[in-house]
Amino acid sequence: MKYNRKQKTGFSIVAGLLVVLLIFTGFNRDEKLFLVDKNLDIYYTLVRELNLFYVDDINPTDLVKTSIDEMLESLDPYTTYIPESDMEDFKFMTTGEYAGIGAMISKHGDQVVISEPYEGFPAQKSGLKAGDVLLEVAGKSTTNMSVEDVSNLLKGPANKVVDVKIERPGQKKNLELAIVREKIQIDAVPYYGMLDDETGYIRLSNFTNNCASQVKKAFVELKEQHDAKKLILDLRSNPGGLLMESVEIVNLFVPKGSEVVSTKGKVKQWDKTYTATENPIDTVMPMAVLVNQGSASASEIVAGALQDLDRAVIVGTRTFGKGLVQTTRDLSYNTKLKVTTAKYYIPSGRCIQALDYSHRNEDGSVGNVPDSLISEFTTKKGRKVYDGGGIVPDLKIDLDRLSSLSINLARQFMFFDFATQFANEHESIAAAEEFKIDDAIFNDFKTFVKERGFSYQSETEKVYQELMETAKQEKYFDVAEQEFEQLKVKIGHELDQDFESFKDELKEMLTDEIVTRYYYQRGAIKSAIQDDKGIEKAKETLKDPNAFSSVFTKGKIISSNLIVQPDNDWVLRPSLELHEA
Known part of the structure; x- marks a missing residue:
């Protein structure tokens, strides 16, 4: 059953009363408990009456989940309800582990396709390729199925067979495969290696269980077997994960006893300061950390702590700005509540939370932390840093x-x-x-695109179209028709011309897509780092001792302008709903 916006808002208001009353500080404990009981009773009777008398049949599970989701959304995006049906996805987010065929699947039009098989796992070993269309899974047709439904069919007990029927583009006969599921553990470090004779590189994609051990193993190998004398740690587009893993990674590079991060919340007995408890593996090697707007949470702890302790130079663009800590609480019927319980503070004392959920605008939207609440802090060597806006890099990269x-x-x-x-x-x-x-492949691609009947409107053309429609509605178009026509000519595009103008950009994206087909994620990373502006900037700074040491000059201001500008960082295939399988 579907509900309109007004109904959903009503449910969220009723359910939201509970949260408002819980956090309202004007009541003492007994009054709060009474109000909780009172409003829970109101909510229970409301749902019961709806179930009895609403004109259509209702689904109590969907109804209550809608109200829970809307209620929690009024707090922050990270406080969420996890029903039993989502437990496998939740486990994967925290451990990087599940049982399945080891592939990414997505929706392509009305079909579900293999987007990327993972190297060394059942999908790839069985011969599945990116672009293969999943027609049947476990004897069930995928027609009209969502990506999530197909993903659930492909997942299941390890060491059990799942039958799939696929259509491969370019082949007339459909293929039937019997794939044995395995326990899939996605590496948090998809690639590490030497960039040149002196510079080691480690890409960390998430903070799941034991990722710190993977980083340590990679670093030791680079240092002992390849004689690395400098290190670049790449945290770009790393959304974060487990807090303790970030502490352990910082611990690898700072002296034992150094403060890494502290958490402070409403429940004071949960407040905690996390320090480096083990002996580090290296505290002197010149080090750079790459970040961008997709670097969040645990990534910001690592980058921020290493910046505050003046241990590494931070290179890239401003990070996301998530300084909120979540704790998972068990609920009844094998469900969970992931609830924001604290904010975290890096060694200088700053919190990097960028959005202010406690001071919403009148329309309910959320703005950046206001200037009046922004404070100045200093790093270990006296550099000035600021809270309220993510981690600002020491060396900024202008993204194309x-x-x-x-x-x-x-x-x-x-x-x-x-x-x-x-x-x-x-x-x-x-x-x-x-x-x-090369030009031959590029021209083949251009021909392919034209044969597919590709067309598009630029954002400028879309805005122009809206402006013209508005002008017609307000009867200004007739008096400015000539100007509109002149503007249309100036902003119009021609496909051949655009292909030539953006040739380098298109080649780069096409290279990534093709290399992934042959060498998977590891190969795509090896290809991409060849002409990476962030890596080049980091290498250049690490190679020059004076440039590196100058970053840590006492009194230097890393940034005083905390207006967060969206980066428009690009993730390939943005329209795809991707699921692990």
Whole structure:
């Protein structure tokens, strides 16, 4: 059953009363308990009456979950209800582990396709390829199924067979495969290696169980077997995860006893200061940490602590700004509540939370932490830093904005589909770090796009169209028609011209898609780091002792401008709903 906006708002208001009363400080404990009991009783009788008398049948589970979700959404995005049906996804988020075939699947039009098989896991070993269409899973047709439903069919007990029927583009006959599920553990460190004779590189993609051990293993190998004398730790687009893993990673590079992060919340006995409890593996090697707007939570603890302790130079763009700590509480019927219980503070004493959920606007929206609440702090060596806006890098990188052409090509699966066709026609390509899109491949791609009838509007053209429609409605268009026509000509685009203007950008995105088909995630990373502006900036700074040491000059201001500007960081295939399988 579906509910309109007004009904949902009503339910959220009723359910939200409970939370408001719980956190309202004007009542003493007995009054709060009375109000909790009173409003729970009202809520129970309301649902009961709806169930008895509402004109249509209602689903009590959906109804209550809607009210719970709306109620928690009024607090912050991280306080969430986890029903029993979502426990496997929750486990995967915290451990990186599940049982399945080891692939990413997504919706492509009306079909569910393999978006990326993971190297070394059942999907890849059984011969599944990116672009394969899943027709049947476990004897059930995937027609009209959601990506989540197909994902649930592919997951299941380890060492059990799941039958799949696929359609492979370019082949007339459908394929039937019997794939043995395995326990899938996604590496938190998908790649590490030497960038040159002196500089080691470690990519950390999330903070799941034992990721600190993976970082330690990678670092020790780079240092002892490859004689690394400098290190770049890449935390870009790492959304975070387990708090203790971030503490252990910082501990690898700072002296024992150093403060890493502290948490402070309403329940004072839960307040805690986390320090480096083990002997570090290296406290002197020059080190850079790469971040961007997608670096959040535990990533910001690592970057912020290393910045506050003047241990590493931070390179990139401002981080996300999530300084809230969640605790998981068990509820009845095998459900859970993930609730924000505290804020975390890095060694200088600053909290990097960027959005102020406790002071909402009149319309309920949330703004940045106001200037009046922003405070100045200092790093270990006396550099000035500020709270309320994520981690501001020591060395900022100006990101190249993607063109509307690239964005629309990705949204319409042009890169994805061409890579599928290319991989079916070419058995192999050069090594990941050597493969380049030459003019012949690029022209084939342009022809492919045209044959598919691709068309798009730039954002400028969309705004122009809206302006013109508004002008017509308000009867200004007739008096400015000539100007509108002149503007239309100036902002209009021509596909061949755009392909030439954004050639380098398109080649880069196409390279990533094709390399992934042959060398999977590890290969895509090896390819991408060849011309990476952030990595080049970090390498350049690490190689120059004077440039590196100057970053930590006492009294230096890292940033005093805390207006958060969205980065428009691009994630390939943004329109895809991706699920592990």
